[in-house]
Amino acid sequence: MAFDGQDPHEESIKVCCRFRPQNQLEKDQSGKICITLGDDITSVYVPNIDSSFVFDRVFGSEASQKEVYDYAAKPIINGVLRGFNGTVFAYGQTASGKTHTMEGPDIEDEVQMGVIPRMVWSIFDGIDHAADYIEFVVKVAIVEIYNERATRKHLRLSHPCVFSGTAGIRDLLDPKKDNLKIHEDKARGVFIGGVTETYVGSEQEIFDIMKTGKYNRAVAETNLNEHSSRSHLIFMLTIEQKNLHDRSLKVGKLHLVDLAGSEKVGKTGATGDRLDEAKNINRSLSALGNVINALTDRKSTHVPYRDSKLSRVLQESLGGNAKTSLIITCSPSYYNEQETISTLRFGQRAKMIKNVVKVNHERSVEELKMLLQRRDQALGDLRGRVSLLEQLLRSNGIPVPEDEGPSLALPGAAPPAPVDEAEKTEYEDQLQDVIDKLKEKSDQLAEANKEKDELAKQLHKAEGRAEVLEEEAVNAKQEFERMEYDKTEQVSELEKLRHEKTALQQELEDLSKTYQNMIQASAASTPTNREKGPVVCSRCRASCAEDRDPDRPLKKKVSQLDKNLEQLTVMYHKLVAQNSGLKVEVTESDKKIQRKDQRIQQLERNLREAKQKYEKLLTQCANLTAMIDVRGRKNCVCGASGGNAQARRAPTIVRPLRGGLVSARSETGLGDPSGTPKATSGSPSEPASSPTSSPLSLRGGTKTSRDNTRAKTAPYDPPLR
Numbered sequence: 001m002a003f004d005g006q007d008p009h010e011e012s013i014k015v016c017c018r019f020r021p022q023n024q025l026e027k028d029q030s031g032k033i034c035i036t037l038g039d040d041i042t043s044v045y046v047p048n049i050d051s052s053f054v055f056d057r058v059f060g061s062e063a064s065q066k067e068v069y070d071y072a073a074k075p076i077i078n079g080v081l082r083g084f085n086g087t088v089f090a091y092g093q094t095a096s097g098k099t100h101t102m103e104g105p106d107i108e109d110e111v112q113m114g115v116i117p118r119m120v121w122s123i124f125d126g127i128d129h130a131a132d133y134i135e136f137v138v139k140v141a142i143v144e145i146y147n148e149r150a151t152r153k154h155l156r157l158s159h160p161c162v163f164s165g166t167a168g169i170r171d172l173l174d175p176k177k178d179n180l181k182i183h184e185d186k187a188r189g190v191f192i193g194g195v196t197e198t199y200v201g202s203e204q205e206i207f208d209i210m211k212t213g214k215y216n217r218a219v220a221e222t223n224l225n226e227h228s229s230r231s232h233l234i235f236m237l238t239i240e241q242k243n244l245h246d247r248s249l250k251v252g253k254l255h256l257v258d259l260a261g262s263e264k265v266g267k268t269g270a271t272g273d274r275l276d277e278a279k280n281i282n283r284s285l286s287a288l289g290n291v292i293n294a295l296t297d298r299k300s301t302h303v304p305y306r307d308s309k310l311s312r313v314l315q316e317s318l319g320g321n322a323k324t325s326l327i328i329t330c331s332p333s334y335y336n337e338q339e340t341i342s343t344l345r346f347g348q349r350a351k352m353i354k355n356v357v358k359v360n361h362e363r364s365v366e367e368l369k370m371l372l373q374r375r376d377q378a379l380g381d382l383r384g385r386v387s388l389l390e391q392l393l394r395s396n397g398i399p400v401p402e403d404e405g406p407s408l409a410l411p412g413a414a415p416p417a418p419v420d421e422a423e424k425t426e427y428e429d430q431l432q433d434v435i436d437k438l439k440e441k442s443d444q445l446a447e448a449n450k451e452k453d454e455l456a457k458q459l460h461k462a463e464g465r466a467e468v469l470e471e472e473a474v475n476a477k478q479e480f481e482r483m484e485y486d487k488t489e490q491v492s493e494l495e496k497l498r499h500e501k502t503a504l505q506q507e508l509e510d511l512s513k514t515y516q517n518m519i520q521a522s523a524a525s526t527p528t529n530r531e532k533g534p535v536v537c538s539r540c541r542a543s544c545a546e547d548r549d550p551d552r553p554l555k556k557k558v559s560q561l562d563k564n565l566e567q568l569t570v571m572y573h574k575l576v577a578q579n580s581g582l583k584v585e586v587t588e589s590d591k592k593i594q595r596k597d598q599r600i601q602q603l604e605r606n607l608r609e610a611k612q613k614y615e616k617l618l619t620q621c622a623n624l625t626a627m628i629d630v631r632g633r634k635n636c637v638c639g640a641s642g643g644n645a646q647a648r649r650a651p652t653i654v655r656p657l658r659g660g661l662v663s664a665r666s667e668t669g670l671g672d673p674s675g676t677p678k679a680t681s682g683s684p685s686e687p688a689s690s691p692t693s694s695p696l697s698l699r700g701g702t703k704t705s706r707d708n709t710r711a712k713t714a715p716y717d718p719p720l721r
Ligand SMILES: Nc1ncnc2c1ncn2[C@@H]1O[C@H](COP(=O)(O)OP(=O)(O)OP(=O)(O)O)[C@@H](O)[C@H]1O
Pocket: 019, 020, 021, 023, 061, 092, 093, 094, 095, 096, 097, 098, 099, 100, 101, 105, 225, 227, 228, 229, 230, 259, 260, 261, 262, 329
């Protein structure tokens, strides 16, 4: 799509490939290696398919964490410190080393720590080296995108965290928030509403937050990985920097993403919940693949960002306003050759994506005033130069024209013709006429613009509502599916109980028959006990009731079975009642879904109408603007020198984009216009919840109080000022 553009802000995604050492399982399988790394450190060759893949950098299994960080992530982090958005994400099959690359085995081990902990040091190093008049505010949020359909109660987690219901986007700093919604607005772009954003003032605070996040993340054991991530982890860091001189604001947003690994369930041995997770992981990764395919396919007209939460959250990072680095992680082993080839292909494709990257810069009134002053100064300089040049002309006997009109005559040229006063008045009248008409048209245009803005607002609102309804419909559907599942469970339970009941009835009947037979037989063949007199128990030689009535155990059993039968019957009736209750609920849900569908359709209709109206207005505006332009040009032809500045003004460019409007602000990629840091990001209608700690302002000049170890980190690209 965008890869032919000439936009100077256009930037390709950086793609690096990292191979890990072979693990024990692979060595046991044969230990054969399926790839050859090129000497140029940018290519890898797969002999079996006779194909080479070229990336920005290929790291072999001996590459250190620092090497990978310095090349793949550090430039992105420096960009964020300059006010750009940045993303680093790891993609690869399960157990290929994504978590090893992004987090590392120990976030506090200086050698083994991965991208996320190293980023923490770079950020604070950058803040320490910034000018004294820059004030920083740093916020951190961590979420995971977990399998949206399966319940989590059976998941063996890294800690005994309790889950209820289903999970989609889950706040790892406040696990109760387990179904966060994605929103989009002009000022903030795509964002997760209601997520906990914690203000941080030191490296240690971020490390503590990371530990909390890690503690809450979904991890389970599979055949291929003892600690397999069952969710996509997104670490989000926002840096706001305010220039205290001119009050301007820059906002850089960093996303660090550790994706869950794609897996072949045959190899991982996933069953039950693990299997459901694997299916959902593979599904969301393939939705990500579809987005990448659409972005790199010239014929594609639609990018399916909305097909999964993962691709929607990464929307700005893929084809949007962000500097993005992708690290694909692979196994070098023949045992995983197919998975490695598919990962290499994914990376190859992603390398073609181009983002349009801009600093998120909000100019303050002070900054604008300063710019104006600078421009006035430049104008003054130019005026001085002009008068110097005029003096030079005069001193050489060349007449200096008074203004830029027809008197700009060269020496020797014919003098201008005398102006006819009557003709001049006529022209002036015509001009006045045109000016009046222009004024009228311009009023109409302003009116139309107002109406257009109003419609755009309505459109935006309707889109928001449609989105909410869509989500509600999805939730209702999920609820319905869950109820259906429960119903099936209950029905099978009922069936089981029925079988048991029938079996018991059968047993009961058999026993009663046996009992009857025995009574008859004993009546026929033996004298009654009364006739025989008391029987003496063989062991204790004492009279006992049992000996007096040999059928007593049988009767006991029969009465016990009767009781069981009674209980079963009661249970059976209860289950029947429950089942009919469930049926009613299901019907209710059906009706609800139908109503929601109808509402969505209605809203879509409204949306279409509003869009049509809006487009009509746009055409009207364009026509009006064109008319004004034409009139303006006519004025110029008339030879009028003043009063037509309005007519010369360039027409306003209004561009509809993805069903919404793009204002000048959103096109420049500016952040929240209010510039007010919030503790919890929310949808426009959502109230912001309080921060987990108060905002801290970090000044670049406080480095004397900072930890000395920071001085050991690699040099920092200073922020643009
Ligand atoms: N470059 C490497 N050097 C040494 N060991 C590595 C490397 N990459 C991965 N490993 C080891 O391989 C194992 C699996 O790695 P890791 O958990 O990072 O995989 P993953 O891709 O995140 O898997 P999943 O998708 O299942 O979460 C870990 O024990 C890790 O320490």
